[in-house]
Amino acid sequence: MREHRAELAGRVKLQIGGGERGVIDYPWQDNMILDQGFIRLITGSGTSSVLIYIGVGSSSQTVEPTDVGLIAPIARVSRGSSERGWDEGGGFGWTRAKATFANGLAAGNISELAAGWGNNNTSAFARALVRDELGNPTTITVLAGETLIVTWEWRKWWTVADTHVLEFDVYGVATSTTVTYKPVSELPKDNRGLGSGGETAIGGSLISSNEGVFIGEFKKTYTELEGNLEITYATSEGDNGSGGGPIGGVFPRDPRYATFTPPIEKTDQFKLEIYHRIRLTRRAP
Secondary structure: OOEEEEEEEEEEEEEEEOOOOOOEEOOOEEEEEOHHHHHHHHHOOOOOEOOOEEEEEOOOOOOOOOOOOOOOEEEEEEOOOEEEEEEOOOOEEEEEEEEEEOOOOOOEEEOEEEEEOOOOOOOEEEEEEOEOOOOOEOOEEEOOOOEEEEEEEEEEEEEOOOOEEEEEEEOOEEEEEEEEEOOHHHOOOOOOOOOOOOOEOOOOEEEEEEOOEEEEEEEEEEOOOOEEEOEEEOOOOOOOOEOOOOOOOOOOOEEEEEEEEOOEEEOOOOOEEEEEEEEEEEOOO
């Protein structure tokens, strides 16, 4: 079975303001997407985002892939609205969100950051240490009369599966068709297509998780539809063979995403199930 592939990465920056010290900006820095974050993207319930809460803490403990949250939490808030886009030069989609910690809420010495899907300390999608301009771990101090703004960004690089032959039986007769996927260059770059960091879970199944490689599977079932089918991905079920549902976070969205040559002829007398696999990994800095 062929796999679509996506590499994910994230970055985060901080800004202190509202006090006598004025506005203090800190540089963008990388974060680590955690093992459980990848698993959540694959298995989380449909339409659920992995980017809902952002928290800060005081631990300088090294970030590990197996972390589940902040080590020494100070405060956590829900994010505001998110932005999405496509970076043509970098060839990636991105999702960016801000969280504002009101005056005094994040007061203290901040050394770690986390973002995730639950208002708890065990649902982190990503974790990072605060770093200085040289990339070394550091601590920043937020005073009681100051606000803290955390901006978090996810990025996704796509590789669609190669053209391949799909073999199947129809009433015991061996049949085959060639599956061709649109290249990344032809897929939509809007915020519901590739122009997104992929923050939405697909409600699929985890096939394997090994050494930073996460393989998931999503099944789409066609029952009532008839005629020659093309694989179509939209945001909801349709009557034209659309494989709808909350899969835009991991699979490309396009009205004619993949085609069969020759077409698969379907009648209302049998059910067609199509399985798709995705391979998720961290993108190297």
